[in-house]
Amino acid sequence: MKRIIMHYDMDAFYASIEMRDNKKYRSKPIVVAGGVVTTANYEARKFGIHSAMTTTDAKKLCPKLVIVPVNKDKYLEESKIIQNLVLKITHKAEFIALDEGFLDITDIIHKFSSKESFGNIFRKRIFEITGLSCSVGIGINKLTAKIASDIHKPGGQYIFNNEEEFIEFIRHKKIRKLPGVGAKFEQVLNKNNIFLVDDIFKFSLKELTAKYGTARGELLYTYSRGIDFREVDFSNSTHSIGNENTFRIPIDSDVEISREIEDLFNWSYNRLIKKNLLTKTLILKVRFKDRETITRSKTRSIPTDDKEILKGMLDELSSSVEFKKDVKLLGVSFGNLENRSNRQLTFEKLY
Known part of the structure; x- marks a missing residue:
């Protein structure tokens, strides 16, 4: 079976996040930078401004340029949301930066009417959840997918079938x-x-x-010649398993919050079991409408996959959070993971 690989690339990622979060930046040339430009939005690029350029040189090209300080924590959080969305589609994903990655969609493309449809749905879903646009390329390998994603930037897609x-x-x-x-x-x-x-x-x-x-x-x-035998490398050891939901309309009802947390727990737990892993740590993440973010975690000394034990840990964490404000994001994840078979081998060596 011929491979079908997709590459996604978020458009002017850091700058787009800042424009989304601050209306006054929209339609203005902006860069996210310290002393050197990290990301330039498309308005700034019209002046010849690009990443790795000093802000002094960038200002010479565009005196009205707006310089926004780098907020790496915010961009990392946004990247995690996107990566969690990707992992809902397939675990055959390789994230090569905060703002881009490869997906091997060979085994799942039959669920969609066409490659075009898959790309459209993917871009639409990313925008619905994050308010950010991305460009997509679909090809027969990583090389062709990567080049395809750059053809109709920003916000478009291109496909190489052979x-x-x-x-x-x-x-x-x-x-x-x-x-x-x-x-x-x-x-x-x-x-x-x-x-x-x-x-x-x-x-x-x-x-x-x-x-x-x-x-x-x-x-x-x-x-x-379009020849590239590199695989999408999704074999890296898993450091955590989890899921997050960002709500377009913030939620405030205790019943709704509890239901969402339970759904996130069940989804994450099913992935834990499917991957045949044990966990020591459970993490609950809450982001309120005003962007205040709270993270609570609980760790036990012995790894487990017992659902009742893990659910008890989650309930304990939930009760420690005061849900007095509207909730924009919820997340449940497992950390300190251990392969069940490795654990079993360790026990076997004792006898």
């Missing part, structure tokens, strides 16, 4: 378009009259590796 479609798109682009071809390598290639991706097709793999080395030669040969 290598032929990718080659037709990429061959007339500058060689710098290929991932792994930086400014210095581009200069080397230009000196050898390689300016476009199309110029690579004149050379065999043997010729390219002989001239540029094995790694660079193989990269040029395979990437120009």
Whole structure:
């Protein structure tokens, strides 16, 4: 079965969060920065402003530029919300930054009417929950999906169904378009009259590796042809399992809050069991409408997957929180995870 890989990329992530949270920033050129630009919104990019540029240089290009200080904790929280949404779709996900990741959707795409439909639903759902836009690319591997997500930014999507479609798109682009071809390598290639991706097709793999080395030669040969065997790496050890819900309309009723917490617990617990894990720590997270955030956790000395024990821990944490204000977000997660089989092997060694 041919793989179907999706890459999502949040649009001007840090800047978009700041514009969402502060109306006065909207329609203005803004950057999120310390001394150096971390993210520029699309209004600022029109002036030639980009990340890694000093704020002094950015101000020269746009004197009316608004500089917003970096709030990494806020962006991390937003990233967790997005990643939790992704994990509801599939666990075959690789998060490569706070604002982007790959999904292997080969096994689930049949549940949707088309790849286009899946991409549309994904982007719509992200926007409904976070108020942020993202761009999506769907391809036959990580390479084609990554390049596809950049074609219709911001807020759009593009799909490569096969290598032929990718080659037709990429061959007339500058060689710098290929991932792994930086400014210095581009200069080397230009000196050898390689300016476009199309110029690579004149050379065999043997010729390219002989001239540029094995790694660079193989990269040029395979990437120009849409060949990429890298897997979506979702095998990293799991540090926590959980789920969060952000409410478009904040909730304030005790009954509703209790029901939502129980639903989150059940969803997280089912994932714990499905992954055959034990846990020592339960975490309850509450964010109120005014963005005050409370996190409570309880840890036991012996890992368990006993539902009654874990539910008792959750009830104890819930009772320690005063729900006097409207609730915007709730989250329940398990930490200090341990593989059940590893635990069993440890016991077996004692006998």
